[in-house]
Amino acid sequence: MLYFLLERYSSRWEIMKKQKIPSSRLSFSIHTVMFMKKQNFTLKRNSRRSSKIIPLFTEKRKESKIFTGKRRGKIDLKNIKEFLITCGDKEYRASLTEEKGNNLIFQLLPQSPPTGGEIRKRGEVSFYYQGKKYLTYGMVYCIEARKITFIMETGFIEERRKETRVKTSALPAKIIEIKRFRPDIINASIIDISRSGARIETRSILNKQLPYIIEGHLITGHFHQIFQAVFKIKNCEEIKGLYLYGIHFEEISPENQKKIDKFLIRVKGKWGKDALNY
Missing domain, CATH: 2.30.110.70 (Pnp Oxidase; Chain A)
Known part of the structure; x- marks a missing residue:
């Protein structure tokens, strides 16, 4: 960002010299740029002719709870x-x-x-x-x-989850927002999965209030099946630009349920009675 501002400033300075425009006409100066660097500011453009400088808050975010777990105390x-x-x-x-x-x-x-x-x-x-x-x-x-x-x-x-779940290598998936016209399609990865839910990873922010459709690829060895299910988000954790969501399958057909069951048997060997996977 700083490089862009400096480059823009220098190019505008050359134009001003040629057109003999006073330096007071600049929207910001090199001193402003250096001040922005020191104070960790960024430039937000509201219109073509006006700019507004707003601070970037650098304080650490409070970590939200993953699933339903409690944070540890002082454990050696x-x-x-x-x-x-x-x-x-x-x-x-x-x-x-x-x-x-x-x-x-x-x-x-x-x-x-x-x-x-x-x-x-x-x-x-x-x-x-x-x-x-x-x-x-x-x-x-x-x-x-x-x-x-x-x-x-x-x-x-x-850890307070009681269900049987299977950790996998990242399985490709697509998240489809349920809309009347032109639904959004978001790329994601399945990190772990059970009969009733999964944990997914994506770089996009999902709306916790909306239902979505997941289309996931279940891959292990020569086994490759594609399943679909309607899900709702139960929790979210942000880690360095990645969003980890615990999801619960609200609607899934018997055919798609069998695909997940076969995948779990192949990966885990066996699975027991399952509860919600979040």
């Missing part, structure tokens, strides 16, 4: 013997070796398989403390075969 992570790191459809059991702010460094336990190569994916870390399960979301990085670095993007949250 060094006292936790085992963590479960989930990345796509793979799971690794590890112990914490170092904690630096939001950076957690794990060493894989002997019974856990090696990562098999370099990883740079979004994932989840969970553990049990006093009989309760806690989890967090973030980025998983791995360069060494048995060492993983996890960068937390949310605080640890108490």
